[in-house]
Amino acid sequence: MSDTLNVTPLKASSTAKKGEFLRLGTIEHLDVTKMPGIVQLVDGMKNMAFSARDLARAADIYDRMLRDTECGVILTLAGSLNSAGLKKIFVDMIRNNMVDAIVSTGANIVDQDFFEALGFKHYIAEDRLKSGLFDGELRDCALDRIYDTLIDEEELRICDETTQKIFNELELRPHSSRELVHALGKYLDENGGPKCADSIVYEAYKRDIPIFCPAFSDCSAGFGLVAHYVSRGETRMSWDGGKDFYEITQLKIKNPTTGLLMIGGGVPKNFTQDIVVCAEVLGHDAPMHKYAIQVTVADVRDGALSSSTLKEASSWGKVDVVWEQMVFSEATLALPLIAGYGYHKGGWKNRTAKHWNKVFEDATVGAA
């Protein structure tokens, strides 16, 4: 076994068609900081019905969270958000002190954000590709499809391989995903910064904002991890998923007032809600999350956690019910309005950065 990944997809035989598939150009990220009209639109929705009213209330709760200077704001990300053009919104939230920690699927952070920071792009797929009937042809071109978006698998393999190289340089001990994502940010910083205008991993690194990926092996970095394990055998670092839960719970203990802005559900939602219970289990009297917003299209009737209401979470002692709001919408429509509202209302201007990564700098597991 060689020390590196096999970065050339075995099936990528037909590069001729590739250009044709990619001809519609790249995904461009929305910049809500230039759209002050969002405030008027959202305010107009306050006395409507259905999703409009819910969205207006969610935007108001986000603004309240930002004005509550005690409150630590945790953003959770699930679904293909960064590949969909929402990345700059998250970066602007980081830059403007509108978020204190991020809990995400690995894909949003590594396969999409770090991937773009390495200089790669996501591409607009033609409408007909959504049918799935051309996925064999895409496979031949080493193009991966996310519904209506394409990724160049050859570029993704370079992303995988880069994570392996970074992991190869780390201390030979268990690391939380927060530490591993931090290492990705450090890599960008030491290699000339991101090769794109905006990077979540890089901006969070510079501003000491922790990013947790509680299912970290389920992404591009998972390939890097496995390749590292295979090449190094027992003399290796590891991803310690239990440490993720330990660390984020410490944040809750140190900063009891918290608010959640959840995009999609999945593991990030549940994992973040659970830190209240975990703090209690460790003997701390942590209050429930004071604010909670979730944007989702998941249907509550399937009983899954992604769709479970924030009220339901209150039965578990996770989320308080005074300031909670679910918004039934696909994220690309709702998030620009909620985040744009929070930005242009300016409630964040009086916040002090929490620099939560610094909490862990001298921390020793077990010191609590």
Place this chain on the structure above:
Amino acid sequence: MSDTLNVTPLKASSTAKKGEFLRLGTIEHLDVTKMPGIVQLVDGMKNMAFSARDLARAADIYDRMLRDTECGVILTLAGSLNSAGLKKIFVDMIRNNMVDAIVSTGANIVDQDFFEALGFKHYIAEDRLKSGLFDGELRDCALDRIYDTLIDEEELRICDETTQKIFNELELRPHSSRELVHALGKYLDENGGPKCADSIVYEAYKRDIPIFCPAFSDCSAGFGLVAHYVSRGETRMSWDGGKDFYEITQLKIKNPTTGLLMIGGGVPKNFTQDIVVCAEVLGHDAPMHKYAIQVTVADVRDGALSSSTLKEASSWGKVDVVWEQMVFSEATLALPLIAGYGYHKGGWKNRTAKHWNKVFEDATVGAA
């Protein structure tokens, strides 16, 4: 910090009402092995339209998977399935050699199956509780709600604590979630077996069927892990999430023909699909999953992985398109028909148990 968890929920002050809330009795698990009529029903759906036809095709694909003796069958679980009464179906699949590995959310395995194996139950909630308006009262009674189902949080804390005790006894090294779930099974075996008729964790332990939980800290065992970490400091075991991905990929490499039966999406779906790519990345020419079925109500239009079609997965080189079928249904309606069909058609009778846990017994990471 004491060595053990704080197992009494701080808020559980009102036990008087508890009995009233639990008066509708317990969730009972469906036994499809006694329902041969399912075959006729499913066969009758083959020439209908919409979900009925899709379900009949999915059931047929499952039967084909079982008849293909080369094929390793991997079951993925997301959503609250065991608390919903589907547990015995999974146990019967294990007992009858209808599944070779399981990839699941932690909740299904620890909070629900292992929890019942410790002698606890899930309860039927009254219809009005679905509204969320009584979640404050439930909280006062230390009752957790999953849509229309209740869990006694005091019992769940005992489950949390039991996992801590088990982790406290393990070797001080990184463990895959497979090893940790195996330890739960061993615990049951050494303590008189499960205190309920059917347990996935126990049956899988007895039959060498690996169970992976790729987001293992996101469940009851996560609390056990954190409590272990806090009490033991640096002299502790850890959950090594990267090892999960390494191990399951080894299964794909050793048994190239695979089929997936996916209930819900989430991390289990993506993680399991990715092992094809991981094998390739490690230099092995692993074929795509030959068979794939997914039961879900997730809407493809949100672009998330839970809802992404199996055709889309083929663009990533994960799933072959000849024998794939998605079924649009909540799992409690579709799974009894698919699994019951597979059982009563008897295709599994000619299968040899793969005992995949034995693959890892002498395995050293990096030996591949």
Place this chain on the structure above:
Amino acid sequence: MSDTLNVTPLKASSTAKKGEFLRLGTIEHLDVTKMPGIVQLVDGMKNMAFSARDLARAADIYDRMLRDTECGVILTLAGSLNSAGLKKIFVDMIRNNMVDAIVSTGANIVDQDFFEALGFKHYIAEDRLKSGLFDGELRDCALDRIYDTLIDEEELRICDETTQKIFNELELRPHSSRELVHALGKYLDENGGPKCADSIVYEAYKRDIPIFCPAFSDCSAGFGLVAHYVSRGETRMSWDGGKDFYEITQLKIKNPTTGLLMIGGGVPKNFTQDIVVCAEVLGHDAPMHKYAIQVTVADVRDGALSSSTLKEASSWGKVDVVWEQMVFSEATLALPLIAGYGYHKGGWKNRTAKHWNKVFEDATVGAA
């Protein structure tokens, strides 16, 4: 303008491919009367969670409706149900005295049931056709697509034309849709009966079961109506939609205890729920619908009537809340279980046929 429809679709130029598209054969209707195992399956779902429990309760409510001999059972149909293979279930309900009136979209009754009674069939479409990418080719073959099902447009035009011929023979006065559907049944009866094994229109005609289509012009018969109007000018019959509402309200007034089995939502759902209010508006103290079941996948969060809960209907005074149940499922999965349960439990065996069409035989509008 000639007296008849232009029955040859203008675009149907390519009949060569037609056979190829139709090669997968015809939709076959499920016969639940031969599947007694359904009872055991549904009973097993009673103590599960989510849709399974809801479905079991819905089936129980249907059985209760049938055992309540005072109760008039009204079936409402929306969605492409008969083209999907559910037709025989409805016919068996008629034959076994399990339904007293039907309120439906026109398509289910005319384009699908009457169409098959004329000797035509629905066809199974290949999976790839669902993508929509071949709809241009289908158009060239005069094949109409309903998701995964095909209809021969040339045959559908004959259905349109047949309705025109029937309308041409009617009295020159306003007719309710009930009278018009009755005329279709009479036509079948006078022309040798249906050319298929089972016909809703025919069986309902023979058993005096009224069928209302409150948006009757929105179906194949709408073309027949317009062609009749165009060819006859002012000397013509008409479809009097107000008379529909008048007539069905009379049924509620004469038989105050009613139960609803609603498949899908749409106009049939709302129209039927409204008869309670209409009776009250006319000065009668009609009770709310005593039993109500709805099978639907519509999402309550869009605020539309199709998805509105049966509890919401109680605020309007339409549906009582003691025996109501919504089931979140696509109809082809849920209806066979609900109807099969009702059939095999045999509660209908003590019912006396209501022959509601006879209520109108001597009725004069305004006589109430």
Place this chain on the structure above:
Amino acid sequence: MSDTLNVTPLKASSTAKKGEFLRLGTIEHLDVTKMPGIVQLVDGMKNMAFSARDLARAADIYDRMLRDTECGVILTLAGSLNSAGLKKIFVDMIRNNMVDAIVSTGANIVDQDFFEALGFKHYIAEDRLKSGLFDGELRDCALDRIYDTLIDEEELRICDETTQKIFNELELRPHSSRELVHALGKYLDENGGPKCADSIVYEAYKRDIPIFCPAFSDCSAGFGLVAHYVSRGETRMSWDGGKDFYEITQLKIKNPTTGLLMIGGGVPKNFTQDIVVCAEVLGHDAPMHKYAIQVTVADVRDGALSSSTLKEASSWGKVDVVWEQMVFSEATLALPLIAGYGYHKGGWKNRTAKHWNKVFEDATVGAA
């Protein structure tokens, strides 16, 4: 039988609580004409993914429709849109020549728009009322609930009764729903105009824009119709639903280029799509609808018409596929963006009003 409706709901015994339920105030309608920032937001969504990109394309297609001066724009409405605060958007479309005909559920036109024109309002419901657990109390207060919105049933009865009075004055012949809605507009005009700032029925009346309600008896006016029938017996007017289909088809024949903006699905969607086929059936070579947009959350997998894709409609010869776009969103979020974009781009400024109601002024049925 008296000549008028029983306008006092029998169950409305508890008016004391009514004020409490209505304390959150009234639904207010969004005014997108004052929000030019919508253009920038929608333009920024063009190169994103998922619903954002789809919405941007839909908005662009609407703009193209308006710039195509040959094109007759038909708006279809299903779902509770006017009660949700979208009414002013539709009125602004009428005032600014952005729509030529409307096909709607009766509820949007009569129960909601005409209702408000009579001086009544819709009310914001508290969040807890969505649970359905207070619907009995609402019933006691004669308050009707639409998800998160309340209507005063006593006011709605006045609306019902007003339609009866209007119908009592009409010529004793069959009327299309277009004629009946026109009569409602005329009533408003002759009685001092609407008692609210904006009325669809009134503005459409003043500008000769036809409004069709193809299931007209399924709304407040249905009660008026039945009361008229009961009080007048055979000497009465009637709603002739077949004439609706005849009339709207005449529009297609006279103005072959058409575009559809569909909000929700239901009967309005299907009915309007069908006019292409109806024109052909009558021997005219009408082109398919050239442009088509649909905003819906309905799931395509249930096979119902509401959710069927616009590509599927092309197999039926109804909708061309070059300029079609579905948007997966609840209407209150998507419509303001689409309509606001169309308004502020100003494509409508070069359109000439079509005054389609004038087509019917001298028309005699059968004259085609």
